[in-house]
Amino acid sequence: MGTLVTLQRMRESDWSKVLGWPGYKVYRDEVNEPLKTLTLWVRRKRGNRKLVCSGCGRKLTEAYDTYEREVRDLPCFEFRTTVVVELYRVRCPDCGVKTEKVPQLPSKAPFSKRFEEAVGLACESAAVRRVARQFRLASSTVRAIDLRYLQRWAAGRRKPALRQMGMDEIYLGKKQKFLTVVSNLQTGEPLWFGRERKKETLDEFFQTQLSAFQRGAIQAACVDMHEPYRMSLEQWAPQCRLIYDxxxxxxxxxxxxxxxxxxxxxxxxxxxxxxxxxxxxxxxxxxxxxxxxxxxxxxxxxxxxxxxxxxxxxxxxxxxxxxxxxxxxxxxxxxxxxxxxxxxxxxxxxxxxxxxxxxxxxxxxxxxTKVPLGVVEAINGNIKALLRRGRGYRDLDYLLLKAQRLAATKTEFVAFQKAA
Ligand SMILES: [Zn+2]
Structure with missing residues (x-):
C-alpha cells in the first residue's frame, strides 16, 4: 500500500513539472486514450498564499472561498489538454468579494495564457480560418483570442515619441469610403485610424491621442495635398512642417x-x-x-x-x-x-x-527636413494586405493592433538580421 501511494505522489509531481505553472501542483490526472485527451487537476502548492484582487490588484492573504475553473492549455504530444484549476475568491476591502488574479489566466475566456499566445502567434503568419482549423476552434474564438493577445502586447510596450508623422487614406469601398491612417514615420508603424478624410477626422486624432506637449513635439508631417489635412495641422501643430512627399x-x-x-x-x-x-x-x-x-x-x-x-x-x-x-x-x-x-x-x-x-x-x-521615404507607402501596403487576407475587419481597433504588430515584428526581424 505504501509503495502505491509513493508512486501516485511521484506521478503527480512529475505532471506538476511538465505543466510548469509556478506555485501550482497537479493533484489528479486523467488520460483518455481513445479521445486523446489529458485532464489535469491543479491547486496551489502549500505555502503559496499570496492572493491578488482581480479588481484592484491589492495583495491579500485571506481566502474567502474556492471554486474550480476549466481552461484549455497547450496540448501534450497528441493529447488535447484541459487544466482544472482550484481558484480562490477574496474579500477585498475596496471591491468586496472578487476572484483572485492569476497570471496564467489573463481573461475570463476558457484558455490559459500560453494557449492564447500560441494562437496569437499563429495568427501572425496565417489567416484566421487556417488557425481555427489548426486549433479546432471557431473563427470568432480565434479572432477574440488574437485581439486579447495583441491588446496585452500593446499594453506592455513603450510608445516612442511622435516627431515625424505620416498621413494617408485607404479606400475601403463604396459603403465605408475612406479610412485615414496616421503613422509614425520613424518607427514605421500606424498609430491611429479615423473614419473618412475630413478636417474633423484629423482633429479627433490630435484631440484624443496627443497631449498639448506631444502635439508641440511634432516636427514634420508627410501628407497628401489635401486641404482639410493642412487646415487641421495648422490648427493643432502650427510648428510642424508640411511635406508633400x-x-x-x-x-x-x-x-x-x-x-x-x-x-x-x-x-x-x-x-x-x-x-x-x-x-x-x-x-x-x-x-x-x-x-x-x-x-x-x-x-x-x-x-x-x-x-x-x-x-x-x-x-x-x-x-x-x-x-x-x-x-x-x-x-x-x-x-x-x-x-x-x-x-x-x-x-x-x-x-x-x-x-x-x-x-x-x-x-x-x-x-x-529629412524624412524616411516610402514609409507611408509600406504601411498602406501592409494594411491593404491585412484587409485582403482577413476579410471582415469590422473592428478597426483590431485591424490597427494587427498592423502595429506587423510593423513591430518586421523591425525586430531586421534588427535581428543586422546583429547576426
Ligand atoms: Zn480589490
Missing part, C-alpha cells in the same frame, strides 16, 4: 496619366478601347519594372497614341524630382518639367502642374 504627389501623377489615357481612347473609339481594356496597371508601373513583353505591349499602345505616351513619360520624369537634395536644383527641375507641358494640350497634366505650383513650399520642404 513623393508617394502622395506621384499618386496624383498616376491619376493624371489615367485621365489622359481614358480621354484619348474614348475619343478613338471601338478598336482602341479593346486594346486598352484591363491594361490599367501598365500605366501605373514604372518602365524599369516592366518585363520585355510588357514593354512591348506598352509600346504598341504608345504607337496608337502619342499623347498618352507623352503623359506617361512626363510622369516618369517627375519621379526624378526627389533625387535632388538642394532646394534650388529641385525647383529648377520642376520648372523645366512644367515648361515641357507647353503646347502638349494635356489638360490633366496641366492641372497637376498647377497643383504642384500651389503646394510648392511643401514640395520643397523635402529638401529642408
Amino acid at each position: 513623393k508617394f502622395h504627389v506621384m499618386k496624383h501623377a498616376n491619376e493624371a496619366v489615367s485621365e489622359v489615357r481614358k480621354a484619348e481612347f474614348f475619343r478613338k473609339g471601338g478598336a482602341a478601347r479593346d486594346l486598352i481594356k484591363g491594361k490599367h496597371w501598365l500605366w501605373l508601373t514604372r518602365w524599369v519594372h516592366l518585363s520585355t513583353n510588357k514593354k512591348r505591349q506598352l509600346n504598341a499602345l504608345f504607337a496608337l497614341n502619342r499623347r498618352v505616351m507623352k503623359a506617361y513619360l512626363l510622369k516618369e520624369s517627375l519621379d526624378r524630382l526627389w533625387s535632388y537634395t538642394y532646394e534650388g536644383a529641385m525647383l529648377r527641375y520642376l520648372q523645366n518639367w512644367i515648361d515641357q507641358l507647353r503646347w502638349q494640350r494635356l489638360k490633366p497634366m496641366e492641372k497637376l502642374a498647377r497643383m504642384l505650383l500651389n503646394h510648392l513650399e511643401g514640395i520643397l520642404n523635402y529638401c529642408r
Whole structure:
C-alpha cells in the first residue's frame, strides 16, 4: 500500500513539472486514450498564499472561498489538454468579494495564457480560418483570442515619441469610403485610424491621442495635398512642417496619366478601347519594372497614341524630382518639367502642374527636413494586405493592433538580421 501511494505522489509531481505553472501542483490526472485527451487537476502548492484582487490588484492573504475553473492549455504530444484549476475568491476591502488574479489566466475566456499566445502567434503568419482549423476552434474564438493577445502586447510596450508623422487614406469601398491612417514615420508603424478624410477626422486624432506637449513635439508631417489635412495641422501643430512627399504627389501623377489615357481612347473609339481594356496597371508601373513583353505591349499602345505616351513619360520624369537634395536644383527641375507641358494640350497634366505650383513650399520642404521615404507607402501596403487576407475587419481597433504588430515584428526581424 505504501509503495502505491509513493508512486501516485511521484506521478503527480512529475505532471506538476511538465505543466510548469509556478506555485501550482497537479493533484489528479486523467488520460483518455481513445479521445486523446489529458485532464489535469491543479491547486496551489502549500505555502503559496499570496492572493491578488482581480479588481484592484491589492495583495491579500485571506481566502474567502474556492471554486474550480476549466481552461484549455497547450496540448501534450497528441493529447488535447484541459487544466482544472482550484481558484480562490477574496474579500477585498475596496471591491468586496472578487476572484483572485492569476497570471496564467489573463481573461475570463476558457484558455490559459500560453494557449492564447500560441494562437496569437499563429495568427501572425496565417489567416484566421487556417488557425481555427489548426486549433479546432471557431473563427470568432480565434479572432477574440488574437485581439486579447495583441491588446496585452500593446499594453506592455513603450510608445516612442511622435516627431515625424505620416498621413494617408485607404479606400475601403463604396459603403465605408475612406479610412485615414496616421503613422509614425520613424518607427514605421500606424498609430491611429479615423473614419473618412475630413478636417474633423484629423482633429479627433490630435484631440484624443496627443497631449498639448506631444502635439508641440511634432516636427514634420508627410501628407497628401489635401486641404482639410493642412487646415487641421495648422490648427493643432502650427510648428510642424508640411511635406508633400513623393508617394502622395506621384499618386496624383498616376491619376493624371489615367485621365489622359481614358480621354484619348474614348475619343478613338471601338478598336482602341479593346486594346486598352484591363491594361490599367501598365500605366501605373514604372518602365524599369516592366518585363520585355510588357514593354512591348506598352509600346504598341504608345504607337496608337502619342499623347498618352507623352503623359506617361512626363510622369516618369517627375519621379526624378526627389533625387535632388538642394532646394534650388529641385525647383529648377520642376520648372523645366512644367515648361515641357507647353503646347502638349494635356489638360490633366496641366492641372497637376498647377497643383504642384500651389503646394510648392511643401514640395520643397523635402529638401529642408529629412524624412524616411516610402514609409507611408509600406504601411498602406501592409494594411491593404491585412484587409485582403482577413476579410471582415469590422473592428478597426483590431485591424490597427494587427498592423502595429506587423510593423513591430518586421523591425525586430531586421534588427535581428543586422546583429547576426
Ligand atoms: Zn480589490
